[in-house]
Amino acid sequence: MAYYELGQNMEKNREKYFAEAEKFLNRARSMDKTMTASDYNLGIIAFETGRYEEAVRHFERILGKDSNNVMALKAAAYSRIKNGDLEKAEAYYVRVLELVPESADDGYNYALVLYGLKKFERSEEILKKYPYALEENAASILLFARAQREQKKIEAIDSYAKWVKTAPTPGAQGLYEYARVLENSGLYAKALEQYSAAIKAIGADTAALKKSSLMFEEARLFLAADPGNAEGIVKLNAAVTEGFSDLEEIGNLLNDERITNENKSEIRKIMDKILNKDKETENENNPEQEQAEEQND
Numbered sequence: 001m002a003y004y005e006l007g008q009n010m011e012k013n014r015e016k017y018f019a020e021a022e023k024f025l026n027r028a029r030s031m032d033k034t035m036t037a038s039d040y041n042l043g044i045i046a047f048e049t050g051r052y053e054e055a056v057r058h059f060e061r062i063l064g065k066d067s068n069n070v071m072a073l074k075a076a077a078y079s080r081i082k083n084g085d086l087e088k089a090e091a092y093y094v095r096v097l098e099l100v101p102e103s104a105d106d107g108y109n110y111a112l113v114l115y116g117l118k119k120f121e122r123s124e125e126i127l128k129k130y131p132y133a134l135e136e137n138a139a140s141i142l143l144f145a146r147a148q149r150e151q152k153k154i155e156a157i158d159s160y161a162k163w164v165k166t167a168p169t170p171g172a173q174g175l176y177e178y179a180r181v182l183e184n185s186g187l188y189a190k191a192l193e194q195y196s197a198a199i200k201a202i203g204a205d206t207a208a209l210k211k212s213s214l215m216f217e218e219a220r221l222f223l224a225a226d227p228g229n230a231e232g233i234v235k236l237n238a239a240v241t242e243g244f245s246d247l248e249e250i251g252n253l254l255n256d257e258r259i260t261n262e263n264k265s266e267i268r269k270i271m272d273k274i275l276n277k278d279k280e281t282e283n284e285n286n287p288e289q290e291q292a293e294e295q296n297d
Contacts, residue, residue, distance in 0.1 A: 004041060018045050036062055040072060047079055055079040070099050074106065081113060089113045104130040108140050115143060120150040138167035142174050149181055156181050172202035173209055188225035192218060215239035216249065224258040233266045245274050
């Protein structure tokens with residue numbers, strides 16, 4: 001365990017210390033008095049080093065001897081989440097909450113698994129059992145709002161609003177979701193406020209969310225909700241400058257009856273700019289093609 005502590009606290013040689021800890025823990029597993037503790041800590045080391053299948057084997061070996069071991073149940077459930085096996089994680093959390101029903105943290109994790117399994121109504125029900133968390137815990141409130149949003153419940157608006165007030169620094173993804181819920185409910189002014197907040201909140205682009213896409217969403221709603229305001233086109237140009245280039249999405253604006261003909265003309269100009277830029281980039285990458293086009297001209 002001393003080697004394990006070193007592995008946790010040292011940035012250098014972390015893997016080396018964990019390997020030493022595993023060596024002695026495997027020896028300790030041969031003795032009855034230290035068998036369960038050794039398996040548990042071997043599982044923790046495997047988990048911390050990303051070997052989730054191995055971690056599960058250690059925790060489930062404990063459960064084979066003691067099915068009510070809460071620590072092993074929790075660890076096995078979390079390892080199954082990391083492995084993507086949400087159905088087994090769900091079964092473990094059901095057992096955990098039978099043994100410790102008052103645990104809000106485990107209730108949240110169980111609700112998170114249910115959400116991942118698209119059991120949105122059940123996820124919401126579980127979170128309701130921990131009302132204190134739904135007043136104080138930003139993560140629980142956001143998950144509650146998301147479960148309601150997936151069920152298309154109007155109450156999601158209030159839940160997202162509570163999350164914004166509770167979270168120390170509301171993240172861009174949650175703010176974007178809040179904006180979409182507001183927009184779908186016809187609350188355009190409030191939706192624009194949240195789109196703007198999401199743009200300010202985003203740092204680096206993620207796989208799920210990009211600043212340019214957020215800027216486009218804000219511009220799209222601005223053009224539709226306030227068609228007489230020239231700022232909508234300004235915002236759309238800014239989104240394109242930031243890197244938004246989805247011509248299909250931009251083209252869909254031309255089918256929106258709320259957008260003025262004048263703004264649609266500007267949108268077509270923006271689309272032409274993107275097409276010309278794409279063509280220039282293609283020619284830069286293929287100079288022989290560019291020369292052939294010049295000869296044809």
